[in-house]
Amino acid sequence: MTARFSRLTRRTALAAGAMTLAMPAVVRAQGEPIRLATLTPLTGAGGPYGPVMAKAAAAVVEEVNKAGGVLGRRVQLVSEDDQTNPEAGVRAARKLIDVDKVAAIMGTWASSVTTAVAPLCWESKTMLCTVSGADSITQLPHQGYLIRTQPNSTLQVRRLGEYILSLGARRVFQMIPQTPFTQSSITLLEAALKKGGGDQGSLIYDDKKPTYRSEVDQALRYNPDLIFAAGYTPDTVVLLKDLFRAGFKGKIIGFAYSINQKLIDQIGQADVVEGVYTFAPSPAADATAYERVKKVVGTDSPDPYTCQVYDHVNLVLMAIAAAKEASGTAIRDTVRKVSQGGGKTIDNAVDGIKAITAGEKVDYVGASGPCDFDEKGDIIDCKFRYEQVKANKLTLLKIA
Amino acid sequence: MSGWANYIVFIIATGGFYALLALSLNLIWGGAGMVNLGLAGFFALGAYASALLTVSAGAPIVAGFVGALVVGAVGGYVVTMSTTRLRGDYLAIVTLGFAETIRLIANNEIWLTRGSDGISGIPGPFRAALGGWFNAAYAAGTVALVVLVWFLLRRLDLSPYGRALRAVREDQQVAQVAGKRILRFKIEAFAISAAIAALAGALYGHFNSYVAPDVFQPLITIYIFLAVAAGGVGRAAGAVLGAYLVIFFLEATRFAAAAIPDLSPVQHAAIREMLVGLALVLVLRWRPQGLLPEHIPPAPRPASTS
Numbered sequence: 001m002t003a004r005f006s007r008l009t010r011r012t013a014l015a016a017g018a019m020t021l022a023m024p025a026v027v028r029a030q031g032e033p034i035r036l037a038t039l040t041p042l043t044g045a046g047g048p049y050g051p052v053m054a055k056a057a058a059a060v061v062e063e064v065n066k067a068g069g070v071l072g073r074r075v076q077l078v079s080e081d082d083q084t085n086p087e088a089g090v091r092a093a094r095k096l097i098d099v100d101k102v103a104a105i106m107g108t109w110a111s112s113v114t115t116a117v118a119p120l121c122w123e124s125k126t127m128l129c130t131v132s133g134a135d136s137i138t139q140l141p142h143q144g145y146l147i148r149t150q151p152n153s154t155l156q157v158r159r160l161g162e163y164i165l166s167l168g169a170r171r172v173f174q175m176i177p178q179t180p181f182t183q184s185s186i187t188l189l190e191a192a193l194k195k196g197g198g199d200q201g202s203l204i205y206d207d208k209k210p211t212y213r214s215e216v217d218q219a220l221r222y223n224p225d226l227i228f229a230a231g232y233t234p235d236t237v238v239l240l241k242d243l244f245r246a247g248f249k250g251k252i253i254g255f256a257y258s259i260n261q262k263l264i265d266q267i268g269q270a271d272v273v274e275g276v277y278t279f280a281p282s283p284a285a286d287a288t289a290y291e292r293v294k295k296v297v298g299t300d301s302p303d304p305y306t307c308q309v310y311d312h313v314n315l316v317l318m319a320i321a322a323a324k325e326a327s328g329t330a331i332r333d334t335v336r337k338v339s340q341g342g343g344k345t346i347d348n349a350v351d352g353i354k355a356i357t358a359g360e361k362v363d364y365v366g367a368s369g370p371c372d373f374d375e376k377g378d379i380i381d382c383k384f385r386y387e388q389v390k391a392n393k394l395t396l397l398k399i400a
Numbered sequence: 401m402s403g404w405a406n407y408i409v410f411i412i413a414t415g416g417f418y419a420l421l422a423l424s425l426n427l428i429w430g431g432a433g434m435v436n437l438g439l440a441g442f443f444a445l446g447a448y449a450s451a452l453l454t455v456s457a458g459a460p461i462v463a464g465f466v467g468a469l470v471v472g473a474v475g476g477y478v479v480t481m482s483t484t485r486l487r488g489d490y491l492a493i494v495t496l497g498f499a500e501t502i503r504l505i506a507n508n509e510i511w512l513t514r515g516s517d518g519i520s521g522i523p524g525p526f527r528a529a530l531g532g533w534f535n536a537a538y539a540a541g542t543v544a545l546v547v548l549v550w551f552l553l554r555r556l557d558l559s560p561y562g563r564a565l566r567a568v569r570e571d572q573q574v575a576q577v578a579g580k581r582i583l584r585f586k587i588e589a590f591a592i593s594a595a596i597a598a599l600a601g602a603l604y605g606h607f608n609s610y611v612a613p614d615v616f617q618p619l620i621t622i623y624i625f626l627a628v629a630a631g632g633v634g635r636a637a638g639a640v641l642g643a644y645l646v647i648f649f650l651e652a653t654r655f656a657a658a659a660i661p662d663l664s665p666v667q668h669a670a671i672r673e674m675l676v677g678l679a680l681v682l683v684l685r686w687r688p689q690g691l692l693p694e695h696i697p698p699a700p701r702p703a704s705t706s
Contacts, residue, residue, distance in 0.1 A: 038665070040665075042669035042670075051664065054664070055664065078658075079665035079668070080654070081665070084614070085619060086608075086612055086614050087604075087608075087615050091411075091414060092654075094407055094410045094411075095654060098403055098406045110614065111517070112516065112517075112613075115517070115518060115610055116610045119609055119610070134516075134517055136520075140520065178508055180516045180517045182516075183510060183515070206504075
């Protein structure tokens with residue numbers, strides 16, 4: 001009895017031993033999650049945008065996990081804060097790459113942070129998806145490990161110039177803080193306006209000043225019929241108030257990321273913002289992804305950065321599914337196969353992964369636009385959305 | 401090298417830049433009693449000097465470092481010469497303004513500094529040859545430099561020159577009455593301090609291969625003040641310890657905050673900032689002299705003549 005028992009134990013032990021050896025491999029294959037990261041500005045100058053971006057990204061990951069993950073693996077999203085500071089951003093990226101071993105970093109916002117983080121990504125073969133607008137970013141030697149969903153300033157400003165001319169404005173004054181796209185914005189808009197018989201005056205201001213009276217005086221001396229207010233929300237609040245006080249009666253246009261509902265609420269006086277035009281890169285009017293983002297973040301007008309980071313996560317997840325491998329290099333090599341080139345039109349990763357698993361070719365049309373990239377990582381073309389403030393509400397004029 | 405090891409090595413190197421900045425602040429604040437809120441400005445001067453010399457002018461990296469030291473020292477000389485009558489809070493405000501001026505120049509003088517795009521592709525010493533070991537080698541070099549600067553500053557502290565500097569700190573009129581040329585002491589101390597901060601800037605640039613105006617926000621000056629206050633004002637070893645504690649604390653709060661479940665990323669970020677503030681309050685409340693307080697060696701007695 002005892003002998004048999006002990007023999008049994010030995011055999012069991014052997015079997016158990018063999019199983020423990022065999023098991024981790026199986027468990028690991030199913031159990032180890034695919035790790036992705038967002039690196040958005042949660043504090044600092046980008047603080048108004050980053051938190052919602054992180055939330056949108058987390059929502060996409062949750063949806064995909066509920067539907068069974070990618071390649072049979074769960075997706076884990078790590079969110080770090082870049083503090084809108086390249087030094088802090090690099091430290092955070094180092095942690096994401098070395099400790100969390102993420103396959104992709106998504107949502108870097110400030111151009112300086114993106115430029116600082118990009119070398120870390122391409123050296124460690126990690127994919128970087130960004131919303132930064134500076135033209136210089138896609139010129140970096142990134143070997144394909146970088147895509148951006150924000151149209152570069154050349155594309156944006158050319159379209160803006162055409163729209164301004166279509167509004168009938170000829171004398172335009174541009175008021176812009178110092179940013180990576182300031183110089184190109186001024187020269188490009190001037191060129192676009194002159195082509196249509198218009199002209200431009202411009203002024204670069206300091207975006208941390210508490211008042212812009214002298215800047216407004218200088219702008220009005222030019223006698224413009226339209227002012228292009230190209231700042232961010234906090235400085236544009238002050239600028240619009242000062243323009244109103246100075247009695248400016250012409251048209252005003254600005255970026256939708258700065259002239260948003262938050263700005264309208266902050267100003268709180270309907271007269272100040274009535275009639276102000278906004279424009280933003282946009283998906284086609286019938287794009288369904290934009291509706292999904294609205295639901296995910298719970299606002300009626302999600303900002304363009306939130307839409308873009310939503311697209312980043314969807315694209316990366318579908319690229320992983322198509323490559324059957326969760327590495328930065330795999331994402332780099334396959335992202336264009338799911339973002340463009342025809343096939344079934346897809347607006348979210350859950351449907352996309354299903355279609356890819358079924359062997360179909362997919363073409364993602366996102367919340368920020370069609371999301372088609374050239375070989376440098378820039379988007380090829382996108383539509384723009386033009387809105388106007390009417391009775392304290394942004395109303396859609398057209399998408400073209 | 402990859403994984404945790406690479407991350408830790410990276411933090412050691414970054415901590416080294418912080419430590420040099422802390423040594424710079426300790427010399428001028430702890431040693432001569434002059435509050436320099438413009439640390440980020442001198443950090444930027446060094447980073448830009450070296451980046452411009454190596455990238456735009458094509459000079460070797462060594463020349464970049466030497467250039468950073470010279471530009472930093474000259475910057476420190478100019479700031480002290482233009483503020484000779486200012487002391488205490490007034491000097492602090494002018495130095496804060498100096499740092500902002502440097503940042504605005506870097507932002508707006510696009511022909512020289514490439515504006516807010518920043519300067520990318522700054523060469524690192526032997527980066528290609530070292531490959532994956534670059535971070536480790538650079539961290540070792542940085543730590544060696546920190547030890548060297550610490551050693552030299554300690555020698556300075558113990559020398560008659562250091563005693564005279566402290567006399568200026570305690571009461572500059574008494575020092576003047578005792579026949580010390582206080583202006584010269586102040587200028588020299590400030591120039592040395594600024595050169596050390598500039599050296600940190602050059603090291604930063606060649607390590608990260610990118611500098612931009614955004615790097616040099618006042619935030620970094622605040623971190624260094626936290627480091628020197630925590631480590632011990634007036635003691636070089638305290639400054640180094642404090643700098644490493646600050647960087648260790650900043651990174652550790654990442655993992656600590658992430659361990660709290662059911663919080664959104666922005667709440668994690670807020671908790672990190674709160675912890676940094678809390679740490680400063682606790683240090684100032686319970687250990688205002690710092691972890692390694694200054695101890696002043698007794699002056700050597702003159703040999704008795706009787």
